Amino acid sequence: MDITDFYDTFFEEAEELLGDMERHLLELDLDDPDAEQLNAIFRAAHSIKGGAGTFGFDVLQHTTHLFENILDYTRRGELALRRDIVDTFLETKDMLHDQLDAYRNGDQPDAEAYARICQTLQQMAREEIGVEVDEGAPAPAAQPEPTPAPAAESTPEPVGESGDHLEVALIKVDHKNRELLVEELGQLGEVLSQRSDGERYLVTLDTSASADDIEAVMCFIIDADQVEVRSLPAQQQAAPETLPAAAESTEPAASPAADEPSVPAAAAPKDAPAKAPSSKPKAKAAAGESTSIRVPVDKVDQIINLVGELIITQSMLDQTASELDGVAHGAMVNGMNLLQRNARDLQEAVMSIRMVPMDYVFSRFPRLVRDLTAKLDKDVELVTEGKSTELDKSLTERIIDPLTHLVRNSLDHGIETPDKREAAGKPRTGRLTLSAQHQGGNILIEVIDDGAGLNREKLLTKARDNGLSVSDSMSDDEVWQLIFAPGFSTAQEVSDVSGRGVGMDVVKRNIQGMGGHVEILSRPGEGTTTRIVLPLTLAILDGMSIKVGNEIFILPLGAVLESLQPTEEELYAMAGDDVLLKVRDEYLPVIAVHEVFDVENACTKYTDSIAVIVQGEGRRYALLVDDLIGQQQVVVKNLETNYRKVSGVSAATILGDGSVALILDIADMHRLSRIKKEARHASRLPSGVNAPVPFKEVEPS
Structure with missing residues (x-):
């Protein structure tokens, strides 16, 4: 089984973890750092280290191991944060990103850069907390002077009075992978017992690592729903068949942060990465990935285009059904209403696939x-x-x-x-x-x-x-x-x-x-x-259909505020053929759609037209149209791809009868209207406005 098939999953998840790490580092309050943010930064480094070790990315594993040791001193309050220290942490994050890119491209990370960042972190540890921290090895205890370990302790990691005892449940894992996982757990602590319970294989672990740390490492190997970690009650920890009397736990495992050692265990000693990656179990997604699949973007685009065509077909059928007698064809009308609702839900679901905040x-x-x-x-x-x-x-x-x-x-x-x-x-x-x-x-x-x-x-x-x-x-x-x-x-x-x-x-x-x-x-x-x-590019939107002459145009419904029929008293003439419409003490520029697009057989009298109040680019305008047809859902087609750029138009759509309607660009229409009016004014041509009464003059404000 080729573990390289799962590299992309690790790379993407590591990128997200590095992004979260940077965000938390930038948000830290240097005077009073939030403990949860420090823990989140630590967990991100630890998770990346666990995955890097699984895939045999030695340099990345060693760097993150050294980094998390330093972070552990920070979250325990032994390394006080300053701006220059956070700068070093950010520099380390950048180095981890570079190493990740190197492995992604099939190269080895820059050895000089790796040595330089390790030296920087070690120097920080010596100067700030008086300890020496090596990459790929457990961090020393944060004590003024080393003290002899009790005889009962065989691990160099300080565990306080005792380690925590956790039960790791491996769910629906085959025998071969189970053995490899138990071996991996052995690097996180001491395996005290193993037993099978139906589809669950239970492993009792004496470890100083937290449940979250263990889950983070396991989830780089198996799916998140295949592993469960819980702390054992004190009486179970003291069971003679699994735990010697000298190792009785005095604290629950639910809150390990306060006494957690410098190294929560996922990183092996320097010789650990020598294991061949092929000996690892089949790598799967990290937490949450089991609920998602990886799909090429072109396939998503194809689905979106097909849904768009489905919406157009549904509009055509709906237009045909609207001409039928609702009593005689009640079943068909009801079916069309159901199809319309389902088609709308479908397009909303499909369109959300490519949307990101x-x-x-x-x-x-x-x-x-x-x-x-x-x-x-x-x-x-x-x-x-x-x-x-x-x-x-x-x-x-x-x-x-x-x-x-x-x-x-x-x-x-x-x-x-x-x-x-x-x-x-x-x-x-x-x-x-x-x-x-x-x-x-x-x-x-x-x-x-x-x-x-x-x-x-x-x-x-x-x-x-x-x-x-x-x-x-x-x-x-x-x-x-x-x-x-x-x-x-x-x-x-x-x-x-x-x-x-x-x-x-x-x-x-x-x-x-x-x-x-x-x-x-x-x-x-x-x-x-x-x-x-x-x-607008690729989208399906709710639009307002308007009619000017024999032409149908679409206004994005989000831009439409209201509609009214202007009166003589509400229209004001300005110099240069400009006309304003007064709406509740606000003077709005009037844009006659038939003038902008030279539409024939359109209504030219302002007071006989309908003014649609729209908003574009933070300004409001009054569009003069002949009639409002109604609201409908339209599929947006990129006009430039299929034809060319048209001033005043953002896109196009296909109506239910198969004809093409243009989706108007409000702000661009205003600019186009001004250009045409200035051209007419400069050439002293008639304005083309057949107003029934002279407009009132208004002084510029």
């Missing part, structure tokens, strides 16, 4: 912010919002690189040093916010800082120096977009953080490659918001 992306930035602020000598608080917002996995992976550039840019150029902030009347600690949300038919990801903001004159001067065509009459939005020009940078000097003028250019190109765009909002002295707007 935005925390998958945001969790990468606390470390980046911590390291970069230390290098820049700044104090910045990172805030994340919308971590539970779910996005397609492929989208989250592609957005990481652009977000990294934006975060680095905000930290370097945006947020000032503490002294400058204090002089400007701001808190010394800056604030960087990462947020994500679904808004209408778009996905909005924002990077917000409360720094100095963009300097218009400085940007224009730098642009002229770079030979760019600019003018003082440019709008702020146009000036802000200059920072995305290739080679453009306002940094005074090139550093390893910024100054080469390639980061923001990469951001724009990557976002455009995903069919999205980048917006910048900035106020001098108050900060800058960089907003990434991504269009």
Whole structure:
């Protein structure tokens, strides 16, 4: 049986454990560290060590063994935390990640780097707690001077008054693997007894390791539901057939953390990894993996496409059934209603397969912010919002690189040093916010800082120096977009953080490659918001069908707020053919859909149209349409893949009658409407608006 078949499972689980380790290290309160966080960091290192030993990854096993020894001193309060110590722990975590990547690629880890990190950890142990800790060997007792061990103790590990006695149940494990597992348990402590109880094979173990530690190691070898660990009551621990009288336990095993030794046992001595990996039992998933399967992404995409086609077919049948007599064809109508509900549940379940929370992306930035602020000598608080917002996995992976550039840019150029902030009347600690949300038919990801903001004159001067065509009459939005020009940078000097003028250019190109765009909002002295707007890709959404002339369009239902019929008193004319609609003391830009898309045979009188109040990119608009058809579920098709990019449109769908309807992009429609109005105004052409009455003038606010 080839154990290498299960390498991928170990690699993925180890990656998750390293991610959890880093998160806990960054969240630690140095003055009052949380014991549960310290235990979680220790368990992560211990679990990785157990798996590495199972698969014969010697260097990784030895490194994590040494690391967990140091962590054990920390969680027992014998090693006081400081920022530089946490930095060393983070550096060790990075080294473990590098070693993991080396094994994943079939290579051996860097021997020099391994020696260097071991030396660093050993030096820390000597300087901080006065002990010497070797990799791959049990840690020495945390005592001022070594004391002779009692004669009854044959193990070099300090176990306090006695070890804890646990019963390990191996469930439905065949005889061959059972022997190997018992041998593995022998490395965790002393096997006192073994007996069979039906499908359960019970092993009594005298060990200083906790039940969680044993489960973590066993779950790298067998499924989580095949192992159970419980502490034995005191009377069972003292049974003469399993336990000598001298080893009576004085404490329950349920709370081993306080007296747990430096090494909870999973790592063998240096010669232990010499076992051939092929001698191990069949490696399976870690805890929880038994309830999941590994499926290629292309197969998931195929299922999603088929479900989309099923939804379209269901819509076609539903449209046909709606024309039938409900009395004469009651059974068919009821069947169609049931099909509609089942199809909706099916598509929701299938669509959730590829969705991952935005925390998958945001969790990468606390470390980046911590390291970069230390290098820049700044104090910045990172805030994340919308971590539970779910996005397609492929989208989250592609957005990481652009977000990294934006975060680095905000930290370097945006947020000032503490002294400058204090002089400007701001808190010394800056604030960087990462947020994500679904808004209408778009996905909005924002990077917000409360720094100095963009300097218009400085940007224009730098642009002229770079030979760019600019003018003082440019709008702020146009000036802000200059920072995305290739080679453009306002940094005074090139550093390893910024100054080469390639980061923001990469951001724009990557976002455009995903069919999205980048917006910048900035106020001098108050900060800058960089907003990434991504269009819908593969999705099924609830939409509002609207009719303009003979054309059917779809509005994302999440963008629709209300609908009303405008009156003469609510419409106001502005210069340049702009029209505003007053809705409860708020003036909303009016967008006539028939004008934007040049739809023929549409209603051109504003007061005869229906105004649909929608929201896009944080602003509200009034869309003028001829009629509201109703709400329906639509399958989103990427228009660029099947045709090309169309302004004002985010995607398309197929209706029940087989025709194609366009899904509107609210904010892009507003930009397109402004462009057309400006073109008409410049050429002195008629506006094309056949209003029944002159609109009232309103003074700009």
